[in-house]
Amino acid sequence: MSTTPHSPAWTPLLLAWLLALLATLGALFIGEVMGQAPCVLCWFQRIFMFPLALILAVACYRADFAVWHYALPLSVIGGLIALGHSLLYFDIIPQRIQPCSASGPSCTDANMTILGLPLPLLALATFALITILLLIVRRRTLQ
Template sequence: MSTSSSSGPWPLLLLAWLVALLSSLSALFIGEVMGQAPCVLCWFQRTFMFPLAVILAIACYRSDFAIWRYALPLAGIGAALAFAHTLLYAGLIPQPIQPCTATGPSCSGAGMTIFGGVPLPMLALFAFVLIAILLLVIRRRTAP
């Protein structure tokens, strides 16, 4: 299978890396430039997104389409955390089990939005799910 084909896995791998890179840089921009401190769940999500940006970059450089074996668990766990954070933001998780109420920034406060009201947890969920879908398509296209 040719790696230069637009229907091959290479553009998908590049897109997965670009999503992870943009998500990581956006998280750093929001925290460091805009001065918005991340909540506990945001920190946990970052622990899964930042390594994705690194390992997907290496996979792009090496044209390693088997990266889905290592990146898909990171994207899946990150998506689960972002989904829980989205439920928390929407008020669907009961107050006693909310992780961010004791100290630090609120996981569901008004500061968890960008672009005039788009919730950050939903953006993170979208990014993790998109990366996971791209990795699954890469897996299907490169399976023997």
């Protein structure tokens, strides 16, 4: 299979990078410009999203379609954290504590939404889309 931008895996790789970049810039905007400190679970999600923006950028630049080998685990683990955070946020997983640390910032405020959607749900959707796109890259490169 060709490893040029004309490869059928090029578009999903580029879209995965753009999603990771948008999520990273959005998190930085919310934290640094809006002054909203992330909760503990949001920090863990950022730990997995921020490297994806860099790794996928390098993969796009180098047309490295084998990136799914090391980007997919980051996306899946980040997605699992976001899933747990979303389940806590919507009280599906009952706990005596709030979804975010009682002593620190909370994602349950109305300020912690974008377009009316809570940040944990947006993170889950982003990780899920990146995972799907990386699986498409994998499928198209293994054919």
